Amino acid sequence: MKIALAGNPNSGKTTLFNAITGKTEFVGNWPGVTVEKKEADLKKKYSVKGTDVRIVDLPGAYSISPFTSEEAITRDFVLGEKPDVIINIVDGANVSRSLFFTTQLLELGIPVIIALNKSDILAKRGDTVDANALGQAIKCKVIPITATTEEGLSNLINETVKIGKEKKSQAAPSFAGKDSADSDKARQKFVDEIIAKCQVKKRDASQITFSDKVDRIVAHKWLGIPIFFLVMWAVFSFSIEGLGGYLSGYFNDVVFGEVVPDAANSFLEGLGVSPLLQALIVDGAIGGVGAVIGFLPLIMVLFFCLSLLEDCGYMARVAVVMDRFFKKIGLSGKSIIPMIVGSGCAIPGVMATRTIEDINERRMTTILTPFVPCGAKLPIIALFAAVFFPESTWVGPSMYIIAICMIVIGGLLLKKLFVWENTSSFIMELPEYKIPSIKHALIQMFDKAKAFIYKATTIILVCNTLVWFAQAYSWRLQPVEDQSLSILASLGSVIAPILIPLGFVGWQLAAAAITGFIAKENVVATFAILLAVASEEALHLPGGALAELFTPVTAFAYLLFNLFTPPCFAAIGAMNSEMGSKKWLFKGLAFQFSVGYVLAMLVTQIGSLIVYGKTAVGFIPAVIVTIIMAVYLVMAIKKSDVKRGELGVEV
Structure with missing residues (x-):
């Protein structure tokens, strides 16, 4: 039946x-x-x-x-x-x-x-x-x-x-x-x-309810955005610096830093496994996956908090608050819904854009939704925050603030570049506030944890094994003691020159970014594998092995680069499905890469001048890239203005 x-x-x-x-x-x-x-x-x-x-x-x-x-x-x-x-x-x-x-x-x-x-x-x-x-x-x-x-x-x-x-x-x-x-x-x-x-009905419909009184504050046209930022700051502080951070520290230091590797080494030595295979299993598979799963408690706490916010009715108010701002850039409050869904995973977030009737608005939302930090990006945020900003609580929330800014700026650029006109309206009945269900939040939390573990033990496990092999062997399939002679180093060296204007020097940074396109968690796992060979220190310790590759400014820039360039392959597949056009898919990916690239470049070059009083590596190439990008934008916008005039489309 x-x-x-x-x-x-x-x-x-x-x-x-x-x-x-x-x-x-x-x-x-x-x-x-x-x-x-x-x-x-x-x-x-x-x-x-x-x-x-x-x-x-x-x-x-x-x-x-x-x-x-x-x-x-x-x-x-x-x-x-x-x-x-x-x-x-x-x-x-x-x-x-x-x-x-x-x-x-x-x-x-x-x-x-x-x-x-x-x-x-x-x-x-x-x-x-x-x-x-x-x-x-x-x-x-x-x-x-x-x-x-x-x-x-x-x-x-x-x-x-x-x-x-x-x-x-x-x-x-x-x-x-x-x-x-x-x-x-x-x-x-x-x-x-x-x-x-x-x-x-016993209640007079004209009577002002508790929800009405609260909405006058949290859904206020000027107070709504600052309140949202404060709420997200509190959630991230509790998740990263509070309970979530404490539990993740224990997982990283004790469970996956000592207990699991020691137990695996003892077991494999007892079986008489060859040292090479043992290193592959312990340093490659367990080390890489452990570096990612170590942040699982943090992610669980964060999604528990977000589920409570959604269930109590607050996130629906966020959509209404954002509507008036999104209309200015060619979107509507409907676009905030995929973005909120995308905070868990970009794939369902992108799929949720199909609820938007206007094709231009749908494509724009599809391009912009992956800018919202999803669960896969949280380990990267947590790692760089722990290593380079251990005493600061602003790093996590700042990613959401920057994401909103990039969505607004990106929307304005897309509207200018592609002659898009908004035709959608947004009507939504706000639910009454209610006490959120702890049971529902726990179910959502464990569901996200299950998906995270499944991904870590499948896609990330396979990728980590390949990364370990690629950093341990040359193209002649001979073991190498110097990582710079490895397969991974040669692949990373091909991409590394592109990252010089961003102030990123070294094939390791390029290699981690490449694996991040398979799954964003791989950025953390790749660094864990690469640095485990060079250092015995835990990856997430302040001033540890990771600090040798970055300054705090370039670390923040590298974080932004991985968060705002195109999402993982699975999310790109969802974008392809919702765009309905290969041409628009490639335009969207090019736009996303440009946003992440330029944002990281500006942070490195301007940040280094402000913080250190000197230019960063790649300053001259960065100036050249900036001039080229500026000329392209001016020419593209002029061309679009001509087309807009021919079509009679108002800005």
Whole structure:
């Protein structure tokens, strides 16, 4: 039996899906989080004897007539694949809005059961919805539930399976035969009449609520951005300098610095393994992966905090605050949603851009979303912060501030260079503030940890093994004592000249940057492998082996270079899918590389003059590159202005 979950955005579909299937799909309190249908079997707790049940979570929709790509997916699935039953999730806090979509589903001839969700919010408000009266009015079974606490879910599944076996569709009211506008008016009038009979509101709609009072501060047009920066500073301080940093220090120093390597060496020596193979396993595989996994506690704490912020309703306010600024650069508040999702991983962040209808805005958002520091970039931030800025709490939050600045500047440049005009509008209903669910935050935290460990023990493990081999052998496959004679050194030396204007000298820096394009965590793992041979000190210690390759200024620049150049290969694949054009993909990658390159160059050259009172390595090449870039931008913008004038597009 196939059961589809359908409802308005932010009605609780994915929360219900996770609860009855045991999955951990991302849940957000804004529209556009679910951008494609997701399927899973019913978990054992809710299984019905003798019936195999498949649950399909559909993207949020306000109407069966699609306006967005998500609504098109929902419409196509419901009409094309004909599920046995549709569970229509109705937001108990917004019953009137939800029932408009319900009346359309009831006309399709597919059995429908209504899950009246968010009963806890109704109780908190003192409002009531008579489920029996509602069911009689629309001739459909209505089951009150609270998806977050799983209250009423067993009853919902049992009734759904029962209806599915009967295969009887409801005698729904029909609004066909009228034109679209008249049909919608008649439908809404029908819904309003039902609401008047079934819902009792004790709260005056004009009354100022607690959420309204808080929004006057956190969503203020001038205070909103500084408050967001303060919140992110607090989260990063707690994650990097506080609990997360303390636990990661223990993992790096003790677990992967002593216990695991010592145990592995003893075990391999006992087996009589050759020293070369032992070095490959301990220094290459374990050393590289351990350097990355050592930062796992920090990442878990950070995502736990971010999940709490999202669940309480704050991140939805961030989208609204950003909307007025994003409109200035050709984007809208819809673009902040992929960027927030991308803070966990750039891949789903890029995929979330498909919710943006305007093709130009979607492409621009796809290019800019990877600028947001994702989970894979956090080990790089943590490593460089620990080694070069051990007493500072500003490094982590500054990455988000710089990311927002680069998104704004990048958006302005893209709009100027490619003659893009914004046509999207952003309308979003803000959820009420609520006490965040610790359970939900823990689930999200462990889900991110599981994905991080899986990546570390697959892609990163393979890459680290190859890196160790490449730094230990020459092209003739002969072991080398001097790393500069290795395969890796020769590959890095080819790229190294490109990085000289950035003040980065040495094939090691180029090699680490190259491996970072496979997976950003590889930057940390590569340095761990390369420096383990030259030094016995732990990689993350202040003033340790890594400090021999950088000054604090060039370290900060190298951090920016790895954060703002193109993302990992998997995210580039997602960009290719969402761009819909190889030409625009390569334009986007070139733009991203240019932003990261120029940003790192400016930080190195200007920072060295300010901090050290002298020019950095590569100053003259940097001046030449700057002149070339400036001339190109002026010419490209002039060309775009001419094209803009021909098309009549306003800036």
